[in-house]
Amino acid sequence: MSSPVHYITVTAPDGEVIGYAWGDATDVEWINRKASSSSAYDAGMEWYGRVREAHERGLTPLGVLNLLSHEPGVGPVTEAPDVAAIEELARIVTPADDRRLLAQLDRDDAEAWQELADAFDALTDEDRDVKWGGGQKSPSGAIQVPFPMYSQPLHRAVSALLGVGAVTPEHRWVDSPMLQVPPDGRLRPADAVRAATTVVRGEKFSDGTIDKALKSGLLDAIANSLRTWYADPDADQPSPDADPDADQPSPDAAPPVEQPSTAPTPQPRALQDAPDPTPSMCKFCGGSPAADVTFRAHRGLIIFFGFKKMDGPMCMTCGLAVYRALTTHTLCVGWWSPFSLFVFAPLTLVRNLLAVRKVKQLAAPGPGMLGPRYDPGLPIHRRPRAYVALIPVVWVLFMIVTGLSGGV
Numbered sequence: 338m339s340s341p342v343h344y345i346t347v348t349a350p351d352g353e354v355i356g357y358a359w360g361d362a363t364d365v366e367w368i369n370r371k372a373s374s375s376s377a378y379d380a381g382m383e384w385y386g387r388v389r390e391a392h393e394r395g396l397t398p399l400g401v402l403n404l405l406s407h408e409p410g411v412g413p414v415t416e417a418p419d420v421a422a423i424e425e426l427a428r429i430v431t432p433a434d435d436r437r438l439l440a441q442l443d444r445d446d447a448e449a450w451q452e453l454a455d456a457f458d459a460l461t462d463e464d465r466d467v468k469w470g471g472g473q474k475s476p477s478g479a480i481q482v483p484f485p486m487y488s489q490p491l492h493r494a495v496s497a498l499l500g501v502g503a504v505t506p507e508h509r510w511v512d513s514p515m516l517q518v519p520p521d522g523r524l525r526p527a528d529a530v531r532a533a534t535t536v537v538r539g540e541k542f543s544d545g546t547i548d549k550a551l552k553s554g555l556l557d558a559i560a561n562s563l564r565t566w567y568a569d570p571d572a573d574q575p576s577p578d579a580d581p582d583a584d585q586p587s588p589d590a591a592p593p594v595e596q597p598s599t600a601p602t603p604q605p606r607a608l609q610d611a612p613d614p615t616p617s618m619c620k621f622c623g624g625s626p627a628a629d630v631t632f633r634a635h636r637g638l639i640i641f642f643g644f645k646k647m648d649g650p651m652c653m654t655c656g657l658a659v660y661r662a663l664t665t666h667t668l669c670v671g672w673w674s675p676f677s678l679f680v681f682a683p684l685t686l687v688r689n690l691l692a693v694r695k696v697k698q699l700a701a702p703g704p705g706m707l708g709p710r711y712d713p714g715l716p717i718h719r720r721p722r723a724y725v726a727l728i729p730v731v732w733v734l735f736m737i738v739t740g741l742s743g744g745v
C-alpha cells in the first residue's frame with residue numbers, strides 16, 4: 338500500500354521547523370511538528386489553511402507543493418518512501434524544544450520551589466494509596482462511575498507543580514504519548530515538564546491519571562527531576578544508561594521507583610484511549626463553554642473566486658478570532674466580481690454577524706487543554722484591510738450618481 342510521497346519542510350524565520358506539507362497522487366496534507374512552540378503551532382494552522390486552499394483551487398498535490406516551495410522558509414520538494422517517514426520527522430524533538438520548555442519554569446520564585454520540595458516530602462503512604470469512590474450499584478441497577486479520591490496533601494503536591502510553571506501550554510500533550518519512567522528512574526528536566534503537563538492536564542480528561550502516575554513512579558520522577566534541575570540547572574542531564582552513582586543527586590532525590598506493571602490498579606486506560614473531547618469544548622484550544630458555529634469568508638476576485646468556511650465548537654476567544662479574520666478577509670477581497678458585490682459578500686457578512694452573536698453570548702472560556710488559544714487581535718474597524726470594502730461602495734455610489742445625472 339505504501340507508495341512514495343513528496344513533501345516540503347516549512348521553517349519559521351527563527352529557524353524552528355513548523356511542519357511538513359506532503360502530497361501523494363490524490364491528496365495533499367499538512368503535519369504540524371509535534372514538539373513545536375506555540376507560535377510555530379499557530380503558523381502551522383495558517384499553513385494548513387494555505388495548503389488546503391491551494392488544493393481546492395484545483396492544483397494537483399505536487400503542484401501545490403511546487404507552488405508553496407517558492408515561499409520564504411520553505412525547502413525544496415523532496416521524496417519520502419511513505420507518509421510514516423514524514424510523521425517520524427514531525428516527531429523529532431530538538432534541543433531547542435527542550436530549552437523552550439525549561440524556560441517555562443519560574444526559577445525566580447524561590448517560594449514556589451520550596452513549596453514543591455515540601456509538598457512532595459510531605460506525601461505519606463496513605464496519600465499515595467489513592468482510594469476510589471463510586472462503583473456501587475444504585476437500586477435502579479445503574480453503576481456509579483468510579484472516581485479517584487485524592488488527599489489534600491496530594492492536591493497540594495500537584496498544585497506545587499503548577500506553581501513552578503511545570504504545567505505549560507508550550508507542551509501540547511494531546512499530540513504526544515504519555516512519558517514512561519526511564520529504567521534508572523530519572524527523567525530529563527524537559528521531559529519532566531512534558532510529563533507534568535500531560536499528567537495534570539490529562540486528569541481532567543481521564544480520572545485517575547494522577548493515581549496512575551503516582552503508582553508508576555512517574556509523579557515522583559517528575560518532582561525529583563525538577564528539584565535536581567532547580568538545584569543545578571547546568572548539571573548534565575541524565576541519560577538512560579548513566580550510572581546513577583556517577584554524579585551526586587541530592588540525598589532525597591532518588592526514591593525507589595516502583596515497578597509499573599505489578600500492582601493491579603482500577604484506573605482507567607491510558608490517555609490515548611480517552612474518549613474524544615466533548616463537543617462543548619473549543620476545537621482549537623479545548624476551553625469551554627463553546628458554541629457550535631460556522632464562519633465564512635468569500636473571495637470575489639474574478640480568477641481566485643472562492644469560499645472558505647471554518648466550523649465546529651469554538652469558545653468565545655477563538656470564535657471571535659476566527660470571526661474577525663474571516664470577516665476582514667471578506668471585506669478586503671470579497672467584492673471584486675459582480676455576483677460577489679451584490680450577493681456573496683453581503684450574504685457572507687450577514688451570516689458571520691449572526692454566528693458571532695452566538696459566541697459573544699458565551700462566558701469567558703476556562704483553561705484550554707488542547708493547544709494555544711487564538712488571539713482575537715484588533716476589532717475589525719481597526720484593521721486597515723477591512724476598509725478596502727469602501728472602494729466598491731464608493732464605486733457603486735459613483736455609478737448611481739453618474740447614472741442619475743445622465744453622464745454629465
Ligand SMILES: [Zn+2]
Pocket residue numbers: 619620621622623624651652653654655656702705710711
Ligand atoms: Zn478556544
